[in-house]
Amino acid sequence: MNATPLITFQLIAACIFSVLATSSPAIAADQYALDPAHAAVVFRIEHLGMSYTYGRFNHVQGKTTVDAQNPSASSFSLTIKSDSIDTGLKKRDDHLRSPDFFNVKQFPVITFQSTAVHATDDGYRVTGDLLLHGVTKSVTVELTKMGQGDDPWGNYRIGFATELTIKRSDFGMTNMPEAVGDDVHLMISFEGLRQ
Amino acid sequence: MIEPLWLLLGLLLPAVASVAVLLATRHRRCPAWLSQSGPSLAIATGFVVGYTATYGTPVFPPVESQQWLLTAVLPATLIVSILGAINTVPSPIAWIGRLALALGTPPLLLQSYLRYTWSTGQAFTWIASLGVAIATVWALLSRLDAKYAQAQTPSTRWWPLLLAIVAGGTGIAIMMSGSQTIAQLGLTLAAVLVAVLILPGGSDQRTPRSSPIDIPFAVLVGLWLNGYFYAELLAWHTALLVLASLMPWVGLIPALRNRPPWQNTAIRLIATAIPIIIVIATAAIRFNREMTDYYG
Numbered sequence: 001m002n003a004t005p006l007i008t009f010q011l012i013a014a015c016i017f018s019v020l021a022t023s024s025p026a027i028a029a030d031q032y033a034l035d036p037a038h039a040a041v042v043f044r045i046e047h048l049g050m051s052y053t054y055g056r057f058n059h060v061q062g063k064t065t066v067d068a069q070n071p072s073a074s075s076f077s078l079t080i081k082s083d084s085i086d087t088g089l090k091k092r093d094d095h096l097r098s099p100d101f102f103n104v105k106q107f108p109v110i111t112f113q114s115t116a117v118h119a120t121d122d123g124y125r126v127t128g129d130l131l132l133h134g135v136t137k138s139v140t141v142e143l144t145k146m147g148q149g150d151d152p153w154g155n156y157r158i159g160f161a162t163e164l165t166i167k168r169s170d171f172g173m174t175n176m177p178e179a180v181g182d183d184v185h186l187m188i189s190f191e192g193l194r195q
Numbered sequence: 196m197i198e199p200l201w202l203l204l205g206l207l208l209p210a211v212a213s214v215a216v217l218l219a220t221r222h223r224r225c226p227a228w229l230s231q232s233g234p235s236l237a238i239a240t241g242f243v244v245g246y247t248a249t250y251g252t253p254v255f256p257p258v259e260s261q262q263w264l265l266t267a268v269l270p271a272t273l274i275v276s277i278l279g280a281i282n283t284v285p286s287p288i289a290w291i292g293r294l295a296l297a298l299g300t301p302p303l304l305l306q307s308y309l310r311y312t313w314s315t316g317q318a319f320t321w322i323a324s325l326g327v328a329i330a331t332v333w334a335l336l337s338r339l340d341a342k343y344a345q346a347q348t349p350s351t352r353w354w355p356l357l358l359a360i361v362a363g364g365t366g367i368a369i370m371m372s373g374s375q376t377i378a379q380l381g382l383t384l385a386a387v388l389v390a391v392l393i394l395p396g397g398s399d400q401r402t403p404r405s406s407p408i409d410i411p412f413a414v415l416v417g418l419w420l421n422g423y424f425y426a427e428l429l430a431w432h433t434a435l436l437v438l439a440s441l442m443p444w445v446g447l448i449p450a451l452r453n454r455p456p457w458q459n460t461a462i463r464l465i466a467t468a469i470p471i472i473i474v475i476a477t478a479a480i481r482f483n484r485e486m487t488d489y490y491g
Binding site for chain 1: 306375376424425485486
């Protein structure tokens with residue numbers, strides 16, 4: 001039996017599939033790796049009830065699966081190195097890394113892993129487990145899709161942004177309540193590079 | 196920044212609570228083992244009250260190192276201390292318990308290092324070294340206490356008060372190194388020790404089997420481990436603080452032993468205070484330099 005026609009057919013099918021996969025906009029269940037250069041996890045928190053102190057985490061990684069046909073099959077995960085906290089003042093950052101706050105040597109990462117994803121008009125409503133300071137809580141965020149498409153270097157990207165407020169006391173960070181507010185407002189934006 | 200309210204709840208209230216427990220254990224209806232364990236029970240109670248003032252209601256199951264100190268190391272040490280005070284329990288039983296605590300405390304409090312930082316070889320080396328060091332210092336302190344307890348003079352029976360200086364010094368050093376909350380636990384321990392040990396029945400009237408040092412030493416170990424591994428306490432600061440706890444031994448040096456009691460007491464006090472002063476002074480210089488670098 002001559003197997004050549006079958007192999008030829010498979011090669012053609014594979015070529016067609018790969019061309020479709022690289023040229024079409026997001027097809028079902030695309031995998032994205034977070035682009036660290038275009039990911040920001042910024043927070044603000046009240047100081048003495050007088051002003052906001054802003055900070056960010058400089059080391060963010062993550063993975064995203066976006067299934068346009070079946071949004072509930074999409075997933076989002078984020079991993080933040082807690083010692084990458086940066087408020088622009090080393091002494092304050094050291095204190096934030098200490099057991100008084102993030103306790104980064106005992107809790108070196110902050111993670112978010114989605115557990116449910118629903119499509120909305122402009123993105124997704126994502127519910128997931130946020131692990132912070134050794135405590136896991138379920139949070140829900142409205143994730144706005146900012147855009148998607150080819151970048152000038154030939155990569156296919158997708159970008160999201162969201163904001164949410166959590167209470168640090170919910171995660172066992174209760175120190176200095178008089179000086180540092182309980183509500184932490186998070187502003188998160190990231191781009192994913194399709195794999 | 197320590198709040199005035201914490202001074203009340205984290206220092207005064209623990210002191211009052213520990214004194215109340217101590218007085219309760221002195222009641223004539225209390226069994227002998229409970230009376231003999233009174234100082235340990237009182238110090239443990241005061242520490243729990245102070246811990247609660249600092250961190251709020253204790254978390255169970257424990258997650259952080261200081262939570263393990265409160266919910267595992269402290270109760271286990273109390274049990275060992277009580278066992279040691281019961282005359283019918285063979286003395287080696289309590290010592291086996293102390294050895295188990297010495298070897299078991301580092302892996303409990305340093306779980307994150309075992310999980311994230313150390314290789315298997317490093318973990319074994321660290322845990323074994325720390326266990327041996329803790330057991331050695333504990334044995335030296337217990338031996339010292341037994342010697343001073345036998346003397347039963349006012350100048351020697353209150354020697355554990357010197358541990359209050361070490362606890363306070365540990366707290367201040369950790370505060371300037373990186374963690375206010377861990378530091379507050381040291382200050383709480385110092386306040387409780389002073390309150391318990393100066394009372395009649397706190398440090399006097401004890402037998403070699405009813406040493407009040409188990410609880411303070413276990414807490415100090417917890418603070419030193421937390422300070423060095425999690426709160427940027429310098430290695431040589433930690434070493435000096437450990438050394439300070441052993442300095443009361445100088446009072447037993449043959450050349451000094453027979454000095455008048457007040458001289459012997461002063462020598463032990465100065466010998467304990469010197470390493471503490473060095474630690475606090477250099478920690479303050481480091482703290483001020485870091486603050487000046489950023490605030491001008």
